[in-house]
Amino acid sequence: MTDRPVVLGLDTATPATVAAAVAPGARSATRIEVPAAGERPGHTRLLLGLAEDALTAVGAGWGDVGRIVVGLGPGTFTGIRVGVATARALALAHGAGLVGIATPAALAEAAGGPGAPFEGRPVLVVQDARRRELFLTWFPDGVAGGAAVVPWTVPHDGLAAALADLGTPPAVAVGDGALAFRDVLTGAGVEVPEDPASHAVDGAALIRAAAASPVGAPGDVRPLYVRDADAVPTAERR
Amino acid sequence: MILAVETSCDDTCAAVVDDDGRIHANVISSQGIHDAYGGVVPELAARAHAERCDLVVADALRTAGITLDDVTRVAVTRGPGLVGALLVGLQTAKAIAVARGLPLVPVDHLDGHLLACTLRPVAFEPPFVALVASGGHTFLSRVDDPDRIEELGGTLDDAAGEAIDKGARLLGLPYPGGPALEALAAEGDPEAFAFPTGAKVRGLDCSFSGLKTSLLYRIRDLGEAEATARRADLAASYQRAVVETLAVRVERALEQTGLDRLAVGGGVAANGPLRERLGALPAAVAIPDRSLCTDNAAMIAAVARFRPALAPEDVAGLEAYATGQRPPAAASAR
Numbered sequence: 001m002t003d004r005p006v007v008l009g010l011d012t013a014t015p016a017t018v019a020a021a022v023a024p025g026a027r028s029a030t031r032i033e034v035p036a037a038g039e040r041p042g043h044t045r046l047l048l049g050l051a052e053d054a055l056t057a058v059g060a061g062w063g064d065v066g067r068i069v070v071g072l073g074p075g076t077f078t079g080i081r082v083g084v085a086t087a088r089a090l091a092l093a094h095g096a097g098l099v100g101i102a103t104p105a106a107l108a109e110a111a112g113g114p115g116a117p118f119e120g121r122p123v124l125v126v127q128d129a130r131r132r133e134l135f136l137t138w139f140p141d142g143v144a145g146g147a148a149v150v151p152w153t154v155p156h157d158g159l160a161a162a163l164a165d166l167g168t169p170p171a172v173a174v175g176d177g178a179l180a181f182r183d184v185l186t187g188a189g190v191e192v193p194e195d196p197a198s199h200a201v202d203g204a205a206l207i208r209a210a211a212a213s214p215v216g217a218p219g220d221v222r223p224l225y226v227r228d229a230d231a232v233p234t235a236e237r238r
Numbered sequence: 239m240i241l242a243v244e245t246s247c248d249d250t251c252a253a254v255v256d257d258d259g260r261i262h263a264n265v266i267s268s269q270g271i272h273d274a275y276g277g278v279v280p281e282l283a284a285r286a287h288a289e290r291c292d293l294v295v296a297d298a299l300r301t302a303g304i305t306l307d308d309v310t311r312v313a314v315t316r317g318p319g320l321v322g323a324l325l326v327g328l329q330t331a332k333a334i335a336v337a338r339g340l341p342l343v344p345v346d347h348l349d350g351h352l353l354a355c356t357l358r359p360v361a362f363e364p365p366f367v368a369l370v371a372s373g374g375h376t377f378l379s380r381v382d383d384p385d386r387i388e389e390l391g392g393t394l395d396d397a398a399g400e401a402i403d404k405g406a407r408l409l410g411l412p413y414p415g416g417p418a419l420e421a422l423a424a425e426g427d428p429e430a431f432a433f434p435t436g437a438k439v440r441g442l443d444c445s446f447s448g449l450k451t452s453l454l455y456r457i458r459d460l461g462e463a464e465a466t467a468r469r470a471d472l473a474a475s476y477q478r479a480v481v482e483t484l485a486v487r488v489e490r491a492l493e494q495t496g497l498d499r500l501a502v503g504g505g506v507a508a509n510g511p512l513r514e515r516l517g518a519l520p521a522a523v524a525i526p527d528r529s530l531c532t533d534n535a536a537m538i539a540a541v542a543r544f545r546p547a548l549a550p551e552d553v554a555g556l557e558a559y560a561t562g563q564r565p566p567a568a569a570s571a572r
């Protein structure tokens with residue numbers, strides 16, 4: 001893999017479209033496009049262009065990519081599928097290794113990973129899940145804990161109760177849901193960073209968060225929906 | 239070699255076709271998860287595509303005995319269809335094209351059904367009238383040239399396959415109803431009941447809603463016991479009405495255009511009585527193999543042979559269009 005030393009990171013679980021490239025010698029480039037208020041996410045339109053930009057910025061081309069890291073969600077169903085389908089096809093195109101990682105791991109890495117402001121402290125990732133719900137992902141031992149990341153949903157008005165159920169209080173909460181529910185979180189003694197960038201997915205953090213993850217079979221790299229599709233078999237209706 | 243990807247509905251498809259229209263691989267991965275829901279569930283379809291689209295592409299390359307090094311163009315269905323489903327194939331094709339520096343040809347799904355018969359071994363050449371009748375679409379077009387396609391008529395309500403499926407459901411048959419209805423109809427008398435075919439309605443558009451309602455009333459009037467006893471007759475007469483509705487419009491289209499060549503596509507083309515009825519028309523009739531009539535990627539490659547590739551700088555940003563959002567460019571290209 002040394003002849004293809006570049007790592008590409010992609011995430012489309014949140015409204016932002018995120019790409020990053022890391023090349024040897026600590027050269028790295030991250031690209032993020034956030035839709036303007038009221039606009040729809042531009043994942044399909046933007047993702048490949050941003051990825052190509054990031055690669056160019058580190059002096060690399062598609063053929064130099066040996067490892068692709070993709071955020072699996074949770075997020076919008078369509079968004080995470082765009083990321084996963086793109087990453088799997090890119091891996092096929094040049095035989096690169098593929099790693100899928102839960103998107104909240106990237107948010108947690110940026111807040112509590114090595115060298116980050118809350119290094120080693122418990123992190124709660126709170127994401128907008130629409131339908132008046134939030135996705136919560138809990139990193140009780142910090143991001144280095146290695147525990148399997150299993151996001152779950154709570155209704156908006158269930159956040160306070162969910163915090164109480166955690167046992168250990170989080171040191172910090174990040175994610176768009178943390179921004180939206182800052183009052184509830186700070187009221188429970190959880191810090192919510194002021195800087196909006198702390199609440200957006202950082203492509204470089206996504207790549208760092210997956211550093212220890214082994215390359216998997218592409219067929220095993222699947223979106224992390226958390227929720228089932230709304231569909232009822234005919235036999236169970238009425 | 240053209241590598242094509244199609245994910246507009248519930249089949250994940252990839253194909254390899256050469257520039258002469260010879261099929262080297264035509265992989266269709268049917269999801270088989272929707273039958274229990276009585277129809278395609280868009281979110282489930284999109285999920286299944288995302289689990290396997292790249293694997294289906296790899297399978298097509300393997301089946302054709304080639305690698306991406308041998309591919310000279312990538313083709314993909316841009317629409318119309320279920321947008322969540324389309325996006326999976328679109329991103330897959332775009333990513334391969336961008337990463338490999340290959341030209342990308344966006345293709346309209348309906349053009350695919352129209353030009354499927356141009357593939358070998360059928361290799362049916364324009365000009366011809368084409369009937370496409372599937373679960374999602376029913377229309378008649380005049381194809382003077384792969385680049386000169388004019389729609390002659392469509393359906394005012396249901397697609398023919400939808401009418402078949404709804405009729406089958408009224409008769410207590412499982413979804414999708416086509417094959418089951420055909421099997422039951424084989425034991426019945428197609429003259430037993432007179433169902434409407436709109437033969438007196440002029441023009442080339444068809445309508446199936448009256449037919450479906452008429453079956454519903456007939457079953458009600460007969461009463462449960464009698465309707466059950468005469469299920470085969472009802473099925474045969476209903477099927478006959480669907481076939482006649484289509485055949486009458488096809489006859490008119492041939493007459494009106496003065497053409498004596500007919501191509502048939504779409505899943506309903508599997509229907510025996512329809513094939514028989516159209517085959518008896520005074521025209522050269524081409525009905526490709528069933529795998530080319532239902533959704534498939536070979537037909538997308540077939541169209542790509544005749545369409546320009548996108549400018550390289552436009553590939554990464556290409557978006558899909560859903561059913562009902564067909565851009566004017568796609569419509570006028572037909």
Ligand SMILES: Nc1ncnc2c1ncn2[C@@H]1O[C@H](COP(=O)(O)OP(=O)(O)O)[C@@H](O)[C@H]1O
Nearest residue numbers: 372373374399415416417504505506508509532
């Ligand atoms: N033997 C048959 N007779 C009549 N209709 C059929 C037969 N086989 C399949 N069909 C119908 O064809 C449709 C499926 O065709 P397909 O091209 O896969 O459609 P779509 O993908 O648009 O749903 C279904 O409505 C099905 O009932």
